[in-house]
Amino acid sequence: MKQVTVMSLFVYYTDGQLTKSTPPSNLNMVPADPSNWCNHICKLLIDQKIVTPPRKEGSQGPKQVANPIIAGYTLILPSLPEHYLLYKRKRANGSTDYYLYGHGSGKPFDRPAYFVPHVKYLLGLSGGQCTCKLCA
Numbered sequence: 001m002k003q004v005t006v007m008s009l010f011v012y013y014t015d016g017q018l019t020k021s022t023p024p025s026n027l028n029m030v031p032a033d034p035s036n037w038c039n040h041i042c043k044l045l046i047d048q049k050i051v052t053p054p055r056k057e058g059s060q061g062p063k064q065v066a067n068p069i070i071a072g073y074t075l076i077l078p079s080l081p082e083h084y085l086l087y088k089r090k091r092a093n094g095s096t097d098y099y100l101y102g103h104g105s106g107k108p109f110d111r112p113a114y115f116v117p118h119v120k121y122l123l124g125l126s127g128g129q130c131t132c133k134l135c136a
């Protein structure tokens with residue numbers, strides 16, 4: 001039987017702002033269940049590699065190594081950071097777009113992948129500088 005080590009990841013530090021966590025009313029969005037986003041964020045975090053610089057001048061390019069903090073775990077993210085709220089909107093063609101509000105810029109994250117650098121920043125895994133699209 002394969003042994004699975006589960007790590008529950010709770011984002012204690014949040015910069016989510018309640019005043020920024022609702023979309024403009026003219027966009028016709030409704031609240032969405034964030035569990036799919038949480039699962040997706042976990043998968044992306046597990047896949048994230050740390051890039052280490054080459055050891056010597058002229059040696060091969062940066063080496064990608066597994067993130068030692070989350071390597072070997074099955075991650076569970078029980079909830080999004082506080083004051084981040086997910087909304088959805090149906091398109092005319094039937095597909096659904098998702099938008100995560102709460103960032104101080106007032107702009108939403110529209111893909112889990114775009115939110116991952118911000119989650120890493122909130123978890124203290126990015127050296128104090130956020131590289132997400134909305135902070136950059």
Ligand SMILES: [Zn+2]
Pocket residue numbers: 117118121130131132133134135136
């Ligand atoms: Zn950010």
